[in-house]
Amino acid sequence: MLLGCIGDDFTGSSDLGNTLRKAGMRVTQYVGVPKEPAAPEVEVGIVALKSRTVPVAKAVRLSLDAADWLLAQGCRQFFFKYCSTFDSTPEGNIGPVIDALTERLGADRAIVCPAFPAAGRTVYAGHLFVGDRLLSESGMENHPLTPMRDPDLRRWLAPQTRHPVGHVAAREVFAGAEAIAAGVSREVAAGRPLVVVDAIRDEDLLAIGRAARDHRLLTGGSGIALGLPANFRDEGLLAGVADDWSAAGAGPAVVLSGSCSTMTRSQVARYVAGHPALEIDPDDLADGRMTAALAAGWVRAHLADAPLVYTSADPDAVRAAQERHGRDAIAARIEGFFAELAREMVAAGVTGLVTAGGETSGAVVEGLALQALEIGPEIAPGVPAVRASGRPLWLALKSGNFGDADFFETALVALQGAGR
Structure with missing residues (x-):
């Protein structure tokens, strides 16, 4: 294995896998830390965790366990993948995980x-x-x-980490890889080893990847992974990707949405205009008036029309539910609901699942006890189709703000019309 990746959620991990597969690397996404060694043909191993919003100590422990497994696979370089909207709180989890990984991997810097x-x-x-x-x-x-109320990454990251935070500005990035490398080294020499690097174009990301050729650890969204495959290719280490993706066929499909993002709510509004949809009220979940078993009965009655089950309420409604039932309690109840519903649907013969939201997708993947996901063709930027290894199940795992208004429909087509 050449590149070892740790993702803090499942949708972001498949986003990263999509980027690296398109660039010609052989990628396997693992659900949690594997118990067995990777297959010899795997060039990129992505250990997908559900660590974005868990307590800091747990996020650090899970990430270090993943790093230890990847170290045992012989990885040359490591990448910590978090959301492209930097989802975190002033306590973490991004900063504490970066701190722990730099120490474990012996890295003196991290972009x-x-x-x-x-x-x-x-x-x-x-x-x-x-x-x-x-x-x-x-x-x-x-x-x-993870309400993001400060766009300054330096200011937002600073209270999360033990290390000072540096910056390489756009003018240096535009000057190319050598200038970026020099800028990062300058910040490290000044005692600022965590270095925010500007990027506004894919060309910038490619240059950052070249500049980080010899870095032990990188961190970011999937974008900066664009420049990493070329480094391995230049050394003659890549075998090439076999185009062996097989489609889902004509099994039924279901859409599950737990994201409250602006884009997902637009996607829900578009989809309900042409498909049966069941909105889940958090109060009904908390009080037991709605259960996964009840929702599954409704879904089975509408399977021929690729139904949608969603909790994607507007922010004010979400805050009100949190105040009534507790933020963590209601989040756990919703995730448990989607996990159980997904199990019921697969047992009913569903072969295609489209999920929206990192927490929802993570709950579904864990609830189905999937071990690994094979990365397939891109559905939308950042969202590939994925196939559950060894099972007749195809999924599209979407981060909240990704995709356009027609994403759910597009995803069903990409899964070869499952349930249509």
Whole structure:
């Protein structure tokens, strides 16, 4: 194995796998830390964790366990993948995990760059933008678990880490890989080993990848992975990707959405206009008036029409439910609901699942006890189709803000019309 990756959620991990597969690397995404060694043909191993919003100590422990397994596979370089909207709180989990990984891997520096221009995420002057909006004005300020209210990555990361945070500005990035490498080294020499690097174009990400050729650890969104395969290819280490993807066929499909992002709510609104949909009220879940078994009965009655089950309420409704039942309690109840519902659906013969939201996708993948996911063709920027290894099940795992308004319909087509 050449490149070892640790993802803090399942949708982001498949996003990373999509980037690396398109660039010609053989990728396997593992669900949690594997118990067995990787197959010899795997060039990239992505250990997908559900660590984005768990307590800091647990996130660090899970990430170090993943790093230890990847070290045992002989990885040359390591990549910590988090969301392109830098989802975190002032306590973590991004900073504490980076601190722990730098120590475990013996890294003296770590680039910090969540930019993903293809999905509208750019970093300029150390600030994160979503489209033409600052992160704090993009809707992410209303995220129910990680409200992002400061777009300055240096300022947001500083209280999360033991290390000072540096910056390589766009003018240096535009000058190319050598200038980036020099800028990073300057910040490290000045005692700022975690270095936010600006990037607004794919060319910037490619240059960052070249500049980080000899870095032990990189961190960011999937974007900076664009430049990493070329480094291995230059050394003659890549075997090439076999195009052996097989489609899902004509089994039934279901869409499950737990994201409250602005884009997902638009996607839900578009999809319900042409498909049966069941909205789940968090109060009904908390009080037991709605259960996964009841929802499964409704879904089975509508399987021929690729139904949608969703909890994607507006931010005010989410905050009100959190105040009534407790933030962590209601989040756990919703995730448990989707995990159980997914098990019921697969038992009923569903072969295609489209999920929206990192927490929802993680709950579904864990609930189905999937061991590994094979990365398939891209559905939308950052979202590939994936296949459960050894099982007749195909999935599209979507981060909240990814895709356009027609994403759910597009995803079903990409899964070869499952359930249509």
